[in-house]
Amino acid sequence: MNKQQLLLQERFNEKIKFSEEYLNKYGRDWYQGLIPSPIAIFFPENEEDVTDIIDFASKNKLKIVISGGRTGLNGGATATDGEIVLSTEKLNKIQWDEENNEVICQPGVITDNAKKFVEEKGRFLPIEFSSTSSSSIGGNVATNAAGAKFIKYGSTKDHVTGINVILPSGKKIQLSKRSLKDATGPNLMEIFYGSEGVLGLITLITLKTYPIMDFKETILIKANNLNTVQSKLINKKNGLISSLEFWDKNCHALTGGEVDSDYIILLELVSQEKKEIEKFLENISEKFGDPVSLLNSKQASKMWSARENIPVLLSDMNAYKLDICVPIKSLQKYLEDINALNLGVKIFAFGHLGDGNVHLNLVGDKKINESKNKIYEVTKIHSGSPSAEHGIGQRKKYIWTTFSDYSDKHELLKTLKKSIDPENIMGPKVFFD
Amino acid sequence: MNKQQLLLQERFNEKIKFSEEYLNKYGRDWYQGLIPSPIAIFFPENEEDVTDIIDFASKNKLKIVISGGRTGLNGGATATDGEIVLSTEKLNKIQWDEENNEVICQPGVITDNAKKFVEEKGRFLPIEFSSTSSSSIGGNVATNAAGAKFIKYGSTKDHVTGINVILPSGKKIQLSKRSLKDATGPNLMEIFYGSEGVLGLITLITLKTYPIMDFKETILIKANNLNTVQSKLINKKNGLISSLEFWDKNCHALTGGEVDSDYIILLELVSQEKKEIEKFLENISEKFGDPVSLLNSKQASKMWSARENIPVLLSDMNAYKLDICVPIKSLQKYLEDINALNLGVKIFAFGHLGDGNVHLNLVGDKKINESKNKIYEVTKIHSGSPSAEHGIGQRKKYIWTTFSDYSDKHELLKTLKKSIDPENIMGPKVFFD
Numbered sequence: 001m002n003k004q005q006l007l008l009q010e011r012f013n014e015k016i017k018f019s020e021e022y023l024n025k026y027g028r029d030w031y032q033g034l035i036p037s038p039i040a041i042f043f044p045e046n047e048e049d050v051t052d053i054i055d056f057a058s059k060n061k062l063k064i065v066i067s068g069g070r071t072g073l074n075g076g077a078t079a080t081d082g083e084i085v086l087s088t089e090k091l092n093k094i095q096w097d098e099e100n101n102e103v104i105c106q107p108g109v110i111t112d113n114a115k116k117f118v119e120e121k122g123r124f125l126p127i128e129f130s131s132t133s134s135s136s137i138g139g140n141v142a143t144n145a146a147g148a149k150f151i152k153y154g155s156t157k158d159h160v161t162g163i164n165v166i167l168p169s170g171k172k173i174q175l176s177k178r179s180l181k182d183a184t185g186p187n188l189m190e191i192f193y194g195s196e197g198v199l200g201l202i203t204l205i206t207l208k209t210y211p212i213m214d215f216k217e218t219i220l221i222k223a224n225n226l227n228t229v230q231s232k233l234i235n236k237k238n239g240l241i242s243s244l245e246f247w248d249k250n251c252h253a254l255t256g257g258e259v260d261s262d263y264i265i266l267l268e269l270v271s272q273e274k275k276e277i278e279k280f281l282e283n284i285s286e287k288f289g290d291p292v293s294l295l296n297s298k299q300a301s302k303m304w305s306a307r308e309n310i311p312v313l314l315s316d317m318n319a320y321k322l323d324i325c326v327p328i329k330s331l332q333k334y335l336e337d338i339n340a341l342n343l344g345v346k347i348f349a350f351g352h353l354g355d356g357n358v359h360l361n362l363v364g365d366k367k368i369n370e371s372k373n374k375i376y377e378v379t380k381i382h383s384g385s386p387s388a389e390h391g392i393g394q395r396k397k398y399i400w401t402t403f404s405d406y407s408d409k410h411e412l413l414k415t416l417k418k419s420i421d422p423e424n425i426m427g428p429k430v431f432f433d
Numbered sequence: 434m435n436k437q438q439l440l441l442q443e444r445f446n447e448k449i450k451f452s453e454e455y456l457n458k459y460g461r462d463w464y465q466g467l468i469p470s471p472i473a474i475f476f477p478e479n480e481e482d483v484t485d486i487i488d489f490a491s492k493n494k495l496k497i498v499i500s501g502g503r504t505g506l507n508g509g510a511t512a513t514d515g516e517i518v519l520s521t522e523k524l525n526k527i528q529w530d531e532e533n534n535e536v537i538c539q540p541g542v543i544t545d546n547a548k549k550f551v552e553e554k555g556r557f558l559p560i561e562f563s564s565t566s567s568s569s570i571g572g573n574v575a576t577n578a579a580g581a582k583f584i585k586y587g588s589t590k591d592h593v594t595g596i597n598v599i600l601p602s603g604k605k606i607q608l609s610k611r612s613l614k615d616a617t618g619p620n621l622m623e624i625f626y627g628s629e630g631v632l633g634l635i636t637l638i639t640l641k642t643y644p645i646m647d648f649k650e651t652i653l654i655k656a657n658n659l660n661t662v663q664s665k666l667i668n669k670k671n672g673l674i675s676s677l678e679f680w681d682k683n684c685h686a687l688t689g690g691e692v693d694s695d696y697i698i699l700l701e702l703v704s705q706e707k708k709e710i711e712k713f714l715e716n717i718s719e720k721f722g723d724p725v726s727l728l729n730s731k732q733a734s735k736m737w738s739a740r741e742n743i744p745v746l747l748s749d750m751n752a753y754k755l756d757i758c759v760p761i762k763s764l765q766k767y768l769e770d771i772n773a774l775n776l777g778v779k780i781f782a783f784g785h786l787g788d789g790n791v792h793l794n795l796v797g798d799k800k801i802n803e804s805k806n807k808i809y810e811v812t813k814i815h816s817g818s819p820s821a822e823h824g825i826g827q828r829k830k831y832i833w834t835t836f837s838d839y840s841d842k843h844e845l846l847k848t849l850k851k852s853i854d855p856e857n858i859m860g861p862k863v864f865f866d
Contacts, residue, residue, distance in 0.1 A: 015666070178816040179817055180583070184824075185842065386617070416624075
């Protein structure tokens with residue numbers, strides 16, 4: 001152990017770990033492109049531990065990387081330069097606020113544990129994406145995680161009514177917004193949504209929950225054009241649609257499906273009144289020229305499994321993943337424009353039709369980087385986001401310069417970071433070089 | 434003219450005014466509790482004029498107060514201490530983006546002019562409250578103005594897809610969010626919503642517009658308890674309800690109405706499909722024990738006029754106005770708790786049932802201040818906001834200390850302000866002492 005490690009051990013005892021096993025496991029997130037190199041892994045058990053480690057880091061010129069469920073894809077939680085990793089793993093208490101139907105979580109609560117806890121209270125927490133079995137609620141808030149239920153429930157921030165944050169100065173603050181209207185200056189909780197741990201550690205999160213929907217149906221639509229489906233379904237915001245996923249024929253072939261349309265669309269309807277869904281179903285067949293089938297529970301389960309399996313199969317193929325969002329009405333044209341590029345790589349597209357978020361997966365031996373750049377050019381023309389769900393972390397910092405629309409935001413973010421973390425103690429390599 | 438005024442005149446010529454008439458008119462907003470005392474009124478005609486005046490102010494240790502339609506109620510646009518007032522009046526260009534159905538406004542565009550312009554394009558801009566004939570779009574964004582259509586369309590920020598801002602440093606920045614999902618750090622447009630001109634001048638605003646609804650109906654409900662109406666109407670987010678206003682029997686008597694219930698509720702339904710409204714109407718009578726009437730257009734117009742007339746009548750009575758928002762489900766209990774205080778003043782309550790925003794008006798010869806404080810105590814218990822729509826300005830700065838829940842927010846806001854406006858050039862008396 002070096003001198004700093006010895007000092008850390010002396011100060012924090014059992015709460016800090018230095019073994020290779022810990023450094024390798026907790027030193028990185030899912031992104032494989034960076035080599036972890038932390039000096040220690042710290043497991044705070046309460047807020048005092050957090051302020052203690054900040055104090056220590058500040059006095060010893062050390063940096064802190066906050067780590068939750070380590071499911072990030074862009075190295076936002078990877079310590080590459082001798083930082084102390086602050087794992088929220090032991091900050092995992094969860095409470096129920098009966099009066100307000102809200103769940104109060106410490107940041108290390110695993111998303112699925114929170115969802116299960118809420119379900120046991122007869123309510124629903126609509127944070128749903130593929131890594132919720134490992135991701136943490138703190139990470140969900142700090143990245144404003146979205147996912148399949150966005151169309152009905154929005155992203156994580158839409159559920160938050162209050163957060164406690166320990167700032168990089170060690171100061172603990174409480175922010176909340178319990179009323180729908182609150183014109184007391186800007187809503188400053190917003191700066192922490194998507195902050196990826198560079199503006200402080202969120203130590204407590206209060207989340208709204210929602211009624212469980214008693215009735216659910218899944219509909220399969222085979223379509224050759226996404227626009228018709230979108231215009232017929234999405235403009236009608238009746239609250240029945242809880243998921244609206246799509247994948248292209250390349251993805252469909254990959255899952256072993258029979259390819260007889262350009263796109264597969266899977267639509268989930270939920271309601272507390274059966275007749276609402278029935279009415280919707282009555283109308284839907286008339287509306288669509290495309291084949292529409294109502295799936296029984298076995299068929300539905302099979303199709304949702306197929307959907308979930310797509311990214312796994314693509315990972316096995318070593319696909320290069322792009323995470324794009326374009327304005328919903330542009331999605332069809334955007335995909336046409338991408339295909340018209342004739343990139344010389346195979347493209348697999350799947351995503352969320354309700355919000356314009358498409359995960360483009362490129363498979364090929366070469367031309368990947370060139371293809372990515374060409375796709376980004378088309379993304380700019382369509383005013384799209386180059387990181388819809390997965391953040392910036394360390395890996396995607398090139399976005400600030402590649403996408404000139406983001407350069408002013410980057411500068412402003414730097415100003416905020418400097419004002420809140422003048423010593424650059426937290427997440428020193430995230431967002432900024 | 435003093436020396437600074439002479440320098441200003443020399444530099445800005447016809448674009449700057451010093452006469453008493455101008456200083457009095459443009460030196461204040463609607464709040465009467467502050468005496469205006471600006472040194473000049475500046476009317477920039479383009480962005481260069483704005484950076485010029487910032488440069489001048491910075492070099493000459495002068496401050497700038499941004500002024501839009503001057504309809505604010507808390508002195509946010511009142512210059513009390515020799516500031517230069519920057520009026521956006523001549524920054525009033527408006528453009529249409531046909532492809533995206535968006536309206537692009539300079540900040541001085543009068544809200545009603547923007548609404549009319551959008552209507553001529555066959556679209557709808559849902560910013561609706563009593564002062565839209567004078568308020569400006571820039572002011573609407575900088576205060577995140579809400580109003581009667583909040584229940585269906587949200588507040589002003591929910592329509593914004595892009596803003597240009599000239600920061601207090603003179604730097605011009607562009608921020609936008611055109612995709613529904615964009616995980617490139619926090620959405621920093623948020624810090625300008627509700628910033629009341631202290632973080633920069635918003636020089637260009639792009640706003641989404643919405644389809645015009647072909648069918649509209651107004652329903653009158655006489656109720657003795659707001660909870661039943663809320664639970665039956667609001668939890669059902671079907672997008673048909675565009676306004677849901679209420680007022681109490683004291684307000685109703687004031688408008689000359691016959692009082693036979695504790696509350697009057699006025700519900701506006703809109704849709705592009707007549708049968709959707711008809712279905713809703715079919716159900717509504719069964720659902721309510723309370724008397725429900727469908728109004729014809731003449732009756733509806735009369736009731737909406739009555740609603741709009743309430744604040745005017747209360748102003749004539751010199752009522753003390755409180756602008757509270759509580760969680761929707763607490764509204765009935767909140768009003769009961771207020772009445773149980775037996776304050777010795779007459780209370781008139783009206784507001785927006787769809788979001789929990791109630792305008793409490795106190796009428797009495799004395800006990801106003803004592804009553805206000807007691808009401809604020811009850812507001813805290815209900816986790817309410819003491820300024821739902823009207824901002825902080827200079828008048829409501831006491832909120833930061835009266836409501837301890839806001840003290841951390843205040844400190845953080847101060848940190849942001851210092852980082853963006855270190856010389857405190859813009860809105861020097863707003864938010865902070």
